Amino acid sequence: DTAVSQTPKYLVTQMGNDKSIKCEQNLGHDTMYWYKQDSKKFLKIMFSYNNKELIINETVPNRFSPKSPDKAHLNLHINSLELGDSAVYFCASSPAGGGSYNEQFFGPGTRLTVL
Amino acid sequence: AQTVTQSQPEMSVQEAETVTLSCTYDTSESDYYLFWYKQPPSRQMILVIRQEAYKQQNATENRFSVNFQKAAKSFSLKISDSQLGDAAMYFCAYRSAEDSNYQLIWGAGTKLIIKP
Numbered sequence: 001d002t003a004v005s006q007t008p009k010y011l012v013t014q015m016g017n018d019k020s021i022k023c024e025q026n027l028g029h030d031t032m033y034w035y036k037q038d039s040k041k042f043l044k045i046m047f048s049y050n051n052k053e054l055i056i057n058e059t060v061p062n063r064f065s066p067k068s069p070d071k072a073h074l075n076l077h078i079n080s081l082e083l084g085d086s087a088v089y090f091c092a093s094s095p096a097g098g099g100s101y102n103e104q105f106f107g108p109g110t111r112l113t114v115l
Numbered sequence: 116a117q118t119v120t121q122s123q124p125e126m127s128v129q130e131a132e133t134v135t136l137s138c139t140y141d142t143s144e145s146d147y148y149l150f151w152y153k154q155p156p157s158r159q160m161i162l163v164i165r166q167e168a169y170k171q172q173n174a175t176e177n178r179f180s181v182n183f184q185k186a187a188k189s190f191s192l193k194i195s196d197s198q199l200g201d202a203a204m205y206f207c208a209y210r211s212a213e214d215s216n217y218q219l220i221w222g223a224g225t226k227l228i229i230k231p
Binding site: 040048055 | 165216
């Protein structure tokens with residue numbers, strides 16, 4: 001019954017490693033997002049895909065690369081991890097259309113710790 | 116560009132009492148949507164309440180209600196009869212009705228502490 005799922009929920013890794021976070025939604029939504037939440041809880045949009053097409057690409061180091069194999073999945077791959085990448089990463093999805101009822105549904109978040 | 120400001124980093128309230136969290140926003144648009152999201156210690160982001168700018172009536176969801184003042188660009192959240200489970204970070208968010216990317220603009224959040 002999980003609407004938006006992310007794996008893993010916790011990720012501890014060494015500096016310089018490459019890691020991926022997976023996201024899947026079973027809501028039939030067309031749009032998916034990746035957010036980064038820092039230690040002060042500030043939420044920052046990173047990427048957004050609509051029907052597998054990149055529509056938002058904020059100023060993010062190019063070590064971060066999203067991939068959407070189909071509209072139900074949006075994965076985030078991070079190369080050469082740095083200490084500053086430590087954060088909670090949220091995946092979200094929303095249906096197409098601009099009405100207020102097209103809210104964003106969030107996954108449980110992935111806490112990434114880079115040592 | 117639109118901005119959302121939550122001026123209270125932290126608020127505390129006695130259980131069963133009422134608390135109001137403030138949110139102001141800056142926009143030149145007339146058609147938009149406003150949201151309050153809750154993030155409890157479990158980290159899960161949950162939509163609490165939403166408001167369409169074209170509606171004059173304030174939205175309510177059980178113990179949660181908003182005071183939407185369009186001219187003042189203010190969108191405060193009132194929680195009545197506070198419960199321990201209301202303890203969380205609360206985020207105010209704005210979305211333009213004209214943005215085809217449906218991007219949310221987020222406030223910095225307010226941490227709500229409930230005192231038993």
